Amino acid sequence: MAESGESNKNKLKLYSYWRSSCSQRVRIALNLKGLEYEYIPVNLLKGEHLSPDFLKLNPLGYVPALVDGEIVISDSFAILMYLEEKYPQHPLLPSDLQKKALNYQAANVVCSSIQPLPTQPLQNMAVLKYINEKVGPDEVIPWVQSHINKGFAALEKLLKDSAGKYATGDEVSMADLFIEPQIHGAIKRFNVDMTQFPLLSRLHEAYSELPAFQNAMPENQPDASPSSVT
Numbered sequence: 755m756a757e758s759g760e761s762n763k764n765k766l767k768l769y770s771y772w773r774s775s776c777s778q779r780v781r782i783a784l785n786l787k788g789l790e791y792e793y794i795p796v797n798l799l800k801g802e803h804l805s806p807d808f809l810k811l812n813p814l815g816y817v818p819a820l821v822d823g824e825i826v827i828s829d830s831f832a833i834l835m836y837l838e839e840k841y842p843q844h845p846l847l848p849s850d851l852q853k854k855a856l857n858y859q860a861a862n863v864v865c866s867s868i869q870p871l872p873t874q875p876l877q878n879m880a881v882l883k884y885i886n887e888k889v890g891p892d893e894v895i896p897w898v899q900s901h902i903n904k905g906f907a908a909l910e911k912l913l914k915d916s917a918g919k920y921a922t923g924d925e926v927s928m929a930d931l932f933i934e935p936q937i938h939g940a941i942k943r944f945n946v947d948m949t950q951f952p953l954l955s956r957l958h959e960a961y962s963e964l965p966a967f968q969n970a971m972p973e974n975q976p977d978a979s980p981s982s983v984t
């Protein structure tokens with residue numbers, strides 16, 4: 755059904771790239787909260803994130819960016835915190851302070867310790883390109899794997915006493931939104947041996963059964979290009 759101009763204007767807009775893990779975690783949150791959004795693809799391989807129009811949304815030139823009316827937010831953590839306050843349905847943070855802190859910690863293990871190294875497909879493309887050219891193409895995968903392994907080993911220890919069905923209990927929470935896209939990239943792109951990580955493997959299995967996670971998967975996005983090599 756065609757939408758009226760007015761309802762389209764009010765709809766959330768997500769600037770996303772199918773394979774971006776940062777975009778994936780926001781897609782999961784939008785799905786969990788039952789928020790409809792317009793998906794606006796930004797092709798990183800074509801450099802669309804560096805276009806003058808996109809740089810107006812995020813001067814750093816990274817996806818994702820969320821537009822909610824007049825409000826523009828361009829960092830996945832900030833977007834999740836914003837969504838959590840503005841759309842409190844399906845809370846992403848437990849009220850228990852210790853569990854809440856654990857969620858922040860797990861999220862930051864992924865986005866500050868693992869990801870910037872860079873260990874995500876298309877994360878810090880310039881750094882991957884630099885390693886490829888200056889150190890050698892055969893070094894990229896082992897180097898990335900070693901950093902993912904270190905972060906995953908830390909997550910296994912961090913979550914061992916709190917995990918239930920999901921990372922910090924029996925409800926999906928923010929930690930899960932960071933963990934799943936990282937595991938997905940580790941398996942699909944970097945051939946990480948997940949048998950070393952039984953807890954994360956179990957969580958990955960549990961996420962695969964949830965529609966909010968399934969619909970957010972890279973391969974289920976409108977701009978997905980399965981033939982793409984990066």
Ligand SMILES: N[C@@H](CCC(=O)N[C@@H](CS)C(=O)NCC(=O)O)C(=O)O
Pocket residue numbers: 773774775776777798803815816817818828829830831865874876877878879880
């Ligand atoms: N801290 C940012 C990082 C965003 C980010 O690194 N996005 C990647 C995709 S996952 C990107 O746009 N990379 C483009 C590039 O490296 O040029 C967030 O969490 O949103």
